[in-house]
Amino acid sequence: MKYRLLGNTGLRVSEIGLGCEGFQEENYEMLKKMFDVAEENGINYFDLYASDPKMRKAVGDALQGRREKFYIQSHICSVWKDDQYLRSRDLEEVKEGFEEMIKLLQTDYIDVGMIHYCDALNDWEKIVNNGILDFAISLKEQGRIHHIGLSSHNPEVALKAISTGKIEVLMFSVNPCYDLQPASEDVEDLWSDAAYEKPLTNMDPQRKELYETCQRMGIGITVMKAFGGGDLLNAEVSPAKVALTPAQCIHYALSQPAVTSVMSGAHTIEQLKTSIAYEDASDEEKDYALALSSFPMISWEGHCMYCNHCLPCPMHIDIASVNKFLNLAKVQNELPETVREHYKVLEVHASDCMQCGACEKRCPFGVSIRNNMNEAIDVFGY
Ligand code: SF4
Numbered sequence: 001m002k003y004r005l006l007g008n009t010g011l012r013v014s015e016i017g018l019g020c021e022g023f024q025e026e027n028y029e030m031l032k033k034m035f036d037v038a039e040e041n042g043i044n045y046f047d048l049y050a051s052d053p054k055m056r057k058a059v060g061d062a063l064q065g066r067r068e069k070f071y072i073q074s075h076i077c078s079v080w081k082d083d084q085y086l087r088s089r090d091l092e093e094v095k096e097g098f099e100e101m102i103k104l105l106q107t108d109y110i111d112v113g114m115i116h117y118c119d120a121l122n123d124w125e126k127i128v129n130n131g132i133l134d135f136a137i138s139l140k141e142q143g144r145i146h147h148i149g150l151s152s153h154n155p156e157v158a159l160k161a162i163s164t165g166k167i168e169v170l171m172f173s174v175n176p177c178y179d180l181q182p183a184s185e186d187v188e189d190l191w192s193d194a195a196y197e198k199p200l201t202n203m204d205p206q207r208k209e210l211y212e213t214c215q216r217m218g219i220g221i222t223v224m225k226a227f228g229g230g231d232l233l234n235a236e237v238s239p240a241k242v243a244l245t246p247a248q249c250i251h252y253a254l255s256q257p258a259v260t261s262v263m264s265g266a267h268t269i270e271q272l273k274t275s276i277a278y279e280d281a282s283d284e285e286k287d288y289a290l291a292l293s294s295f296p297m298i299s300w301e302g303h304c305m306y307c308n309h310c311l312p313c314p315m316h317i318d319i320a321s322v323n324k325f326l327n328l329a330k331v332q333n334e335l336p337e338t339v340r341e342h343y344k345v346l347e348v349h350a351s352d353c354m355q356c357g358a359c360e361k362r363c364p365f366g367v368s369i370r371n372n373m374n375e376a377i378d379v380f381g382y
C-alpha cells in the first residue's frame with residue numbers, strides 16, 4: 001500500500017480507503033471482516049457517513065484493540081432521527097448526534113470530523129449561521145476531532161467553504177464523468193441523461209479550479225464516487241458508453257491535484273480486494289487515457305489528464321508533473337512557494353526539453369506539450 005500526506009494535516013493515509021456503503025447491510029460479521037482485510041492490506045483510513053446506530057456500534061466493535069491503526073473520517077451532521085438517517089443543520093441535533101457517534105464508535109476522538117453533504121450555497125450559509133462550523137471548530141479546540149472536513153459534490157459550494165480557511169479535508173466526488181459537468185445543487189444532475197446528450201469538452205473549469213486551489217491551500221481531498229456508484233464500470237449504464245475498470249477509475253482520481261485517498265465503497269470483500277488490487281496493477285492496467293479518449297461525445301482535447309501516456313521522454317522529463325505545476329502556477333497571479341518547491345525537486349525540468357515532439361504523438365488528448373515546456377521555462381525560470 002502506498003501512503004500520501006492528507007493536505008497539511010500531517011496524516012499519512014493509504015491511497016485506498018474504506019467507504020462505508022457495504023457496512024449498511026446489517027451484515028456485521030462481514031463488516032468486521034472488511035476491517036480485517038483493510039488492516040491486513042495496509043488501509044489506515046475509512047469514511048463513515050451513515051448514521052445507523054447499530055452500524056456505528058458494529059464499527060466501534062470492529063475497531064476494538066486496533067483504534068490507533070485507523071484514521072476515522074466520520075460525519076458530524078449525519079444523525080439518526082425517527083429510526084432513519086437525517087442530514088441535519090439543527091445545532092442541538094448535530095451536537096447530540098456527535099455525542100452519540102463518538103460513544104458508539106467507542107473512541108475519544110475522531111481524526112477528521114466531516115461537515116456532512118453540503119451541495120447548496122444556502123445550505124453552507126446555514127452551516128455558518130446556525131453555529132455548526134463554530135461547533136466543529138470548538139470540537140477541534142477540545143481535541144475531540146483533530147481536523148475539520150466537508151463533504152460535497154458541488155465545486156462552487158466547496159470553493160466557498162474552503163475560502164474560510166477552516167476546512168482541512170474535502171470529501172469530493174471525483175470521476176471522469178462528473179468532472180465534465182458544471183456545478184449543480186442537485187447531485188442527480190451530474191448523472192442525468194440530459195447532461196450527456198450534447199458533446200462535452202474538457203473538465204469543468206470550476207472543478208479544475210477546486211482541485212488546484214485545494215492543492216495550493218494544502219487541503220487534502222478524499223474521494224467518493226470514483227466508480228460513479230458502479231455505473232462507470234458498465235458500458236450499458238455509463239454515461240460515457242464505455243466501461244472503465246476499477247483500476248482506471250482509481251488512477252484517474254488519484255492523478256488529480258490534492259487527491260490523497262479514494263474511498264472504496266465495497267459491498268463485498270471481493271469488491272474491496274478489487275480496489276486493493278490497484279496497488280499491484282501494472283501501468284497498462286491503470287492507464288485510463290485511451291479509454292477516456294474513446295468516449296463518444298466527450299473530448300478532453302488539449303487538456304492534460306495527468307495520465308503519463310506521453311512517456312517515455314528521452315530526457316526523462318516527468319511531463320504530467322510539469323503540466324500539473326504549470327497549471328497550478330497559472331491559476332494565480334503570483335507563483336506560490338509550494339508549487340515552486342515542488343517543481344524544483346523534479347529531477348529534470350522543462351529547460352531540458354529538446355523539443356523532439358515524440359511525446360505529442362503519444363498524447364491522446366492533443367496537449368501542446370512543447371508549448372507547455374516553453375511556458376514552464378517562462379514561469380519557473382528553468
Ligand atoms: S500530456 Fe497528454 S499524455 Fe501526457 S500526461 Fe498530459 S494528457 Fe497524458
Ligand code: SF4
Binds near residue numbers: 314
Ligand atoms: S518534446 Fe520535450 S518533453 Fe516531449 S518527449 Fe521530447 S524532450 Fe521530452
